Amino acid sequence: MALIVQKFGGSSVADAESIKRVAKRIVETRRAGNDVVVAVSAMGDTTDELLDLSAEVTPIPAPRELDMLLSAGERISMALLAMSIKGMGVEAFSFTGSQAGMITTPEHGSAKIVDVTPGRVREALDRGAIAIVAGFQGFSRDSRDITTLGRGGSDTTAVALAAALAADVCEIYTDVDGVFTTDPRVVSVARKIDHITSEEMLELAASGAKVLHLRAVEYARRHGVELHVRSSFTDEPGTIVYDPEKGHPKGEHMEEPIITGVAFEKSEAKVTVAGVPDVPGKAAQIFEIVAKTNANIDMIVQNVSGADTNRTDISFTVPLGDGHRVVGALEAERELLAYESLQYDDQIAKVAVVGAGMRNASGVSAQLFRALYEAGINIEMISTSEIRISVVTRADLMEKAVRALHTAFGLDADSEAVVYAGTGR
Amino acid sequence: MALIVQKFGGSSVADAESIKRVAKRIVETRRAGNDVVVAVSAMGDTTDELLDLSAEVTPIPAPRELDMLLSAGERISMALLAMSIKGMGVEAFSFTGSQAGMITTPEHGSAKIVDVTPGRVREALDRGAIAIVAGFQGFSRDSRDITTLGRGGSDTTAVALAAALAADVCEIYTDVDGVFTTDPRVVSVARKIDHITSEEMLELAASGAKVLHLRAVEYARRHGVELHVRSSFTDEPGTIVYDPEKGHPKGEHMEEPIITGVAFEKSEAKVTVAGVPDVPGKAAQIFEIVAKTNANIDMIVQNVSGADTNRTDISFTVPLGDGHRVVGALEAERELLAYESLQYDDQIAKVAVVGAGMRNASGVSAQLFRALYEAGINIEMISTSEIRISVVTRADLMEKAVRALHTAFGLDADSEAVVYAGTGR
Numbered sequence: 001m002a003l004i005v006q007k008f009g010g011s012s013v014a015d016a017e018s019i020k021r022v023a024k025r026i027v028e029t030r031r032a033g034n035d036v037v038v039a040v041s042a043m044g045d046t047t048d049e050l051l052d053l054s055a056e057v058t059p060i061p062a063p064r065e066l067d068m069l070l071s072a073g074e075r076i077s078m079a080l081l082a083m084s085i086k087g088m089g090v091e092a093f094s095f096t097g098s099q100a101g102m103i104t105t106p107e108h109g110s111a112k113i114v115d116v117t118p119g120r121v122r123e124a125l126d127r128g129a130i131a132i133v134a135g136f137q138g139f140s141r142d143s144r145d146i147t148t149l150g151r152g153g154s155d156t157t158a159v160a161l162a163a164a165l166a167a168d169v170c171e172i173y174t175d176v177d178g179v180f181t182t183d184p185r186v187v188s189v190a191r192k193i194d195h196i197t198s199e200e201m202l203e204l205a206a207s208g209a210k211v212l213h214l215r216a217v218e219y220a221r222r223h224g225v226e227l228h229v230r231s232s233f234t235d236e237p238g239t240i241v242y243d244p245e246k247g248h249p250k251g252e253h254m255e256e257p258i259i260t261g262v263a264f265e266k267s268e269a270k271v272t273v274a275g276v277p278d279v280p281g282k283a284a285q286i287f288e289i290v291a292k293t294n295a296n297i298d299m300i301v302q303n304v305s306g307a308d309t310n311r312t313d314i315s316f317t318v319p320l321g322d323g324h325r326v327v328g329a330l331e332a333e334r335e336l337l338a339y340e341s342l343q344y345d346d347q348i349a350k351v352a353v354v355g356a357g358m359r360n361a362s363g364v365s366a367q368l369f370r371a372l373y374e375a376g377i378n379i380e381m382i383s384t385s386e387i388r389i390s391v392v393t394r395a396d397l398m399e400k401a402v403r404a405l406h407t408a409f410g411l412d413a414d415s416e417a418v419v420y421a422g423t424g425r
Numbered sequence: 426m427a428l429i430v431q432k433f434g435g436s437s438v439a440d441a442e443s444i445k446r447v448a449k450r451i452v453e454t455r456r457a458g459n460d461v462v463v464a465v466s467a468m469g470d471t472t473d474e475l476l477d478l479s480a481e482v483t484p485i486p487a488p489r490e491l492d493m494l495l496s497a498g499e500r501i502s503m504a505l506l507a508m509s510i511k512g513m514g515v516e517a518f519s520f521t522g523s524q525a526g527m528i529t530t531p532e533h534g535s536a537k538i539v540d541v542t543p544g545r546v547r548e549a550l551d552r553g554a555i556a557i558v559a560g561f562q563g564f565s566r567d568s569r570d571i572t573t574l575g576r577g578g579s580d581t582t583a584v585a586l587a588a589a590l591a592a593d594v595c596e597i598y599t600d601v602d603g604v605f606t607t608d609p610r611v612v613s614v615a616r617k618i619d620h621i622t623s624e625e626m627l628e629l630a631a632s633g634a635k636v637l638h639l640r641a642v643e644y645a646r647r648h649g650v651e652l653h654v655r656s657s658f659t660d661e662p663g664t665i666v667y668d669p670e671k672g673h674p675k676g677e678h679m680e681e682p683i684i685t686g687v688a689f690e691k692s693e694a695k696v697t698v699a700g701v702p703d704v705p706g707k708a709a710q711i712f713e714i715v716a717k718t719n720a721n722i723d724m725i726v727q728n729v730s731g732a733d734t735n736r737t738d739i740s741f742t743v744p745l746g747d748g749h750r751v752v753g754a755l756e757a758e759r760e761l762l763a764y765e766s767l768q769y770d771d772q773i774a775k776v777a778v779v780g781a782g783m784r785n786a787s788g789v790s791a792q793l794f795r796a797l798y799e800a801g802i803n804i805e806m807i808s809t810s811e812i813r814i815s816v817v818t819r820a821d822l823m824e825k826a827v828r829a830l831h832t833a834f835g836l837d838a839d840s841e842a843v844v845y846a847g848t849g850r
Contacts, residue, residue, distance in 0.1 A: 016481030023482075050501065056441030057448075057505050058512030065511065068519050069504035072497040076475065079494035080482050086490065087483030094493050099569075120569070144524075144545070 002168040003035040003125070007135065007158030011175050012232040013077050014044030022173075022232065023084035026130060030090055035125045037165060039135040039158035040081055042073025063108030067137075067148045071097070074134035074154075082132045091129035095120055097137035097146070101164075102157060104138035104147045111138055111147035113156065113219075116164035125165075133161060152213025159216045163223035170220065171228045172212065178229050178238030179204070179211050181411040182262040186399050190406065191413040193260060194237070197244040197356050200260045201227075203388040207352035208265025217241070244356070258364060259355035259409035264402050266349045266395050268298060269323040270381070272315040273330060275340025283314060286330070286337060293329050295322035298350075299383040299392065311340065315381065317392065320346060348380065349398035352390040353405055365389055371408035377401050427593040428460040428550070432560065432583030436600050437657040438502050439469030447598075447657065448509035451555060455515055460550045462590060464560040464583035465506055467498025488533030492562075492573045496522070499559035499579075507557045516554035520545055522562035522571070526589075527582060529563035529572045536563055536572035538581065538644075541589035550590075558586060577638025584641045588648035595645065596653045597637060603654050603663030604629070604636050606836040607687040611824050615831065616838040618685060619662070622669040622781050625685045626652075628813040632777035633690025642666070669781070683789060684780035684834035689827050691774045691820050693723060694748040695805070697740040698755060700765025708739060711755070711762060718754045720747035723775075724808040724817065736765065740806060742817065745771060773805065774823035777815040778830055790814055796833035802826045 006026060013019050022040075030036045050069050054061045061069075078094040085092035101117030124131040135154025138147045149156055155172060162170035176184075177192050179201065184190040196204075198221040205214040211229060220227050220241065226249065230238030242249045276282055283302065290297060295318040303313040318326050327344050330337065358364050368389055372379060377400060381392035393401050406412060431451060438444050447465075455461045475494050479486045486494075503519040510517035522529075526542030549556040560579025563572045574581055580597060587595035601609075602617050604626065609615040621629075623646040630639040636654060645652050645666065651674065655663025667674045701707055708727065715722060720743040728738040743751050752769050755762065783789050793814055797804060802825060806817035818826050831837060 016478060019482055053441060053501070053505060054508060057444055057509040060512070061508040062511040062517075065504045065508035065517075065519055069501060069508070072500040072504070075497040075500065076478070076494060079490045079497070080478060083479060083486040083490035083494070084482040086487040087485070092487075092490075094490055 001033050001035060003037070003165060004029055005037045005039065005158050005162040005165065005167045005170045007039045007155060007170065007172045008041065008232060009154060009174060010041040010044050010047070012173055013040060013081065016080070019043075019077070019080050019084050023081055023088060025232070026081075027085055027088050027090050030130055037121055037125070037131045037133065037161055037167070038081065039133050039154055039161060040074060040077050041135045041154040042070075043077045043080075046073040046076065064145055067108045067146050070148055071134070071137045071146050074137055078132045078134050085130055085132070091127065092132055093124045093129055094132040094134070095124075096134050097157070098139035100131070100133040100161070102138035102160065104140055104149065106140035106143040106145065106147065108145075108147055110150035111140065113138060113149070113160050116160050118161060118164050121161065121165065133157065152215045155213045155216035156219055159219045159223070159225050159227070162225045163219070167225070169226045169228050171230060172216075173230060173232035174211060175232065176211060177231045177234065177236060179209070179241070179261070181260070182264070182402055182406050183210070184416075186264070187403050187406045187412075188416040189412040189414075191411060193239050195240045195242060195249060196260055198241050199244065199387060200354050200356050201241045203352070203354040203385065204261050204263045207263035207354065207388065207390060208267070208350065209261065209263040212241070257355060258357035258361045259353050259411065260357075261355075262351065262353050262402050262405050262409075262411065264349060264351045264398055266398065267320055268317040268348065268350060269320050269344060269346040270315055270317050270348045270392065271323065271326055271330070272313055272343040272345070273337065273339045274313045274343060275309075275311045276314055277338050278310050278312045282337070286314060289329050289333050289337075290316075290318070290326055293322065293325045295319065295326050299381050299390065301381045317348070317350070317381070347395045348392050349395045349401075350390055350392055351398060351401045351405065352388050353409060354388045356387050358387050358389075367408060368405065371404045372401060375400055375404035377404070426458050426460060428462070428590060429454060430462045430464065430583050430587040430590065430592045430595045432464045432579060432595065432597045433466065433657060434579060434599060435466040435469050435472070437598055438465060438506065441505070444468075444502070444505050444509050448506055448513060450657070451506075452510055452513050452515050455555055462546055462550070462556045462558065462586055462592070463506065464558050464579055464586060465499060465502050466560045466579040467495075468502045471498040471501065489570055492533045492571050495573055496559070496562045496571050499561055503557045503559050510555055510557070516552065517557055518549045518554055519557040520549075520559065522559050522582070523564035525556070525558040525586070527563035527585065529565055529574065531565035531568040531570065531572060533570075533572055535575040536565065538563060538574070538585050541585050543586060543589050546586065546590065558582065577640045580638045580641035581644055584644045584648070584650050584652070587650045588644070592650070594651045594653050596655060597641075598655060598657035599636060600657065601636060602656045602659065602661060604634070604666070604686070606685070607689070607827055607831050608635070609841075611689070612828050612831045612837075613841040614837040614839075616836060618664050620665045620667060620674060621685055623666055624669065624812060625779050625781050626666045628777070628779040628810065629686050629688045632688035632779065632813065632815060633692070633775065634686065634688040637666070682780060683782035683786045684778050684836065685782075686779050687776065687827050687830050687834075687836065688779065689774060689776045689823055691823065692745055693742040693773065693775060694745050694769060694771040695740055695742050695773045695817065696748065696751055696755070697738055697768040697770070698762065698764045699738045699768060700734075700736045701739055702763050703735050703737045707762070711739060714754050714758050714762075715741075715743075715751055718747065718750045720744065720751045724806050724815065726806045742773070742775070742806070772820045773817050774820045774826075775815055775817055776823060776826045776830065777813055778834060779813045781812050783812050783814075792833060793830065796829045797826060800825055800829035802829065
């Protein structure tokens with residue numbers, strides 16, 4: 001008998017009909033002889049509706065009260081799901097984040113899980129019941145208050161429960177068939193990936209792949225939780241995200257593909273500090289100033305200094321939302337830094353190719369450069385990890401770059417993928 | 426500095442605008458130098474919407490899950506109210522029933538308060554903050570589950586908090602100006618009562634007056650909590666419900682009116698067991714059988730036995746919802762009881778006149794009989810307490826009877842009352 005954690009997002013439980021459909025699937029998993037724990041998001045638009053109400057009441061809601069408000073969303077969906085399952089003759093109990101032992105830091109809106117004490121979930125399983133747990137929410141022992149986990153919260157709840165309960169697998173139900181070699185809405189011949197290592201998934205999620213939240217993937221990787229990303233609309237297997245140290249889930253020793261997928265995003269801006277005196281310690285000064293704005297720097301490029309000027313250009317990328325803060329901080333220190341000009345460019349995109357096979361393959365970057373060159377796409381910045389190469393291009397060339405790389409690395413399928421709409425929380 | 430508990434029902438917090446209006450009133454009370462604790466119901470139609478969702482998902486929802494579901498309603502209203510108050514610059518914290526220490530029995534949907542441990546509410550007050558508490562909900566230590574209190578739950582939450590915190594007054598905000606001598610929708614010249622003793626209020630509520638829930642009045646009376654029933658639309662004082670042993674709140678020693686109010690209801694049916702052998706123990710047999718159905722018997726009348734037949738008729742009233750169960754039980758025991766016939770009549774109404782002054786006045790019942798006789802209304806049953814006379818009449822004559830008694834006992838005002846619509850939970 002396996003212990004399976006299943007996560008259903010908001011679009012999977014958008015109305016009474018879909019709740020019943022999800023309940024049926026959960027009951028089938030239970031009747032197949034498995035112990036089942038479910039993490040569920042708020043129904044469809046509930047969160048947005050609650051946010052709208054909050055905005056009508058006050059422009060800047062108190063974070064504690066906003067968490068209290070939003071946590072009502074999962075309370076509704078989990079109770080409806082549990083009563084629907086019970087209506088099908090299978091014992092089920094719903095638990096709030098607090099009842100399920102999701103202990104977090106006290107930061108409202110972005111709490112981090114510090115402990116999981118799922119005693120009541122275990123008791124429910126021991127009684128043969130299905131446990132339905134509110135995703136996205138937790139409880140701080142310090143403040144004794146309800147918290148929410150922020151973006152990717154429900155996925156993280158599911159993974160954290162799977163880790164704490166030593167579940168056999170954590171199934172993430174979504175509105176697509178699994179993880180694809182790239183977004184099928186951009187590349188119609190994208191292919192579903194059957195198996196992917198957790199490190200590859202991590203790189204893809206960090207580079208903009210939306211199907212799984214980076215945070216949940218990190219948690220799963222750290223705790224050795226096997227993920228199964230699959231569609232809530234079909235019974236087809238989806239994508240298994242596995243720990244390579246435990247070996248391939250099918251016991252296969254097939255050669256890893258050099259490139260597993262292509263990810264992309266337009267969420268960053270490029271800041272260029274031009275004409276910086278090329279003296280030791282200048283870059284450190286710049287990044288100390290940027291660090292004080294709490295902006296997350298992603299890629300950094302420093303040009304070779306012009307021999308005659310002894311000045312250099314330093315470019316880096318930051319999240320779009322942080323860009324203007326960073327520029328302001330640098331402008332305020334113009335005299336100290338003694339640069340010639342400051343440029344801000346939010347028309348950039350980042351495209352990344354990811355593959356564990358890259359470790360043992362040579363010529364991957366040459367292949368990437370040629371593919372982009374032949375597509376007429378200029379590379380503005382580059383960064384690499386052991387299993388990833390990311391490039392910055394013009395934003396309006398992003399999709400062209402993705403298609404060129406998808407084809408160049410042999411990822412194109414023979415037929416087009418089916419694309420669904422909508423995303424969960 | 427006084428400690429004031431305020432209760433706002435669902436119609437007072439039906440949308441963002443009314444929440445802001447209520448928040449403003451709460452803030453004014455705080456700024457006037459009082460400590461304020463608020464019990465709030467779910468917004469307007471939320472409870473009905475949640476019940477509809479539940480009905481779409483399963484015909485008979487599991488009680489535990491239904492309570493979990495419904496408790497989301499107050500969570501939404503209390504968080505919005507708290508953030509609205511904070512938006513006005515006054516510290517406020519919302520607390521669930523569980524957080525506020527509303528400890529109940531484990532019966533879902535009709536839990537009873539067994540203890541109130543409002544430690545967190547006190548802490549909030551000590552910090553100068555306003556505490557917003559979810560009405561209607563509690564927590565069972567035995568089952569460790571969320572419970573709801575059932576009908577009149579939010580009023581009871583407010584009163585229980587007022588008792589536990591030794592509040593100076595518990596203000597029940599409603600959509601009418603206070604407690605009236607009778608329902609202004611039936612008698613347009615009904616008058617608002619400025620002061621009423623808790624025992625009179627209890628009799629009125631038990632006899633069908635809707636403005637306060639019997640349960641909350643009982644709790645207030647038992648714990649000596651002074652109630653102030655008032656309108657959430659005006660600043661006018663409403664009705665003070667006071668403990669007569671503590672004396673009149675204005676220190677007045679005015680003579681009590683003989684009759685304070687007239688209540689009425691159509692929620693009962695009359696069962697008549699006709700032609701019962703008039704032998705000792707027969708009535709006991711009948712009421713033992715009725716007791717097994719868990720029906721609440723209200724009034725009982727036994728006719729004088731006919732001298733020639735040695736048979737008698739026994740009539741009693743039960744809540745409409747219990748009537749058919751009671752009739753079924755009595756039919757099943759027809760042979761044992763040896764009665765001649767069984768009659769069920771759901772076209773009855775009950776009208777009650779209540780007044781503490783009745784104790785020291787004679788001729789009240791004569792006055793009542795004459796008033797009804799002159800209005801051409803037949804009395805079918807009578808029951809009395811020390812401060813109440815109730816009569817059963819035909820249902821279609823109820824309003825006529827109420828008007829006749831209201832006039833006969835001098836309760837009519839010179840002008841007509843303003844009537845609002847809607848009720849809270």
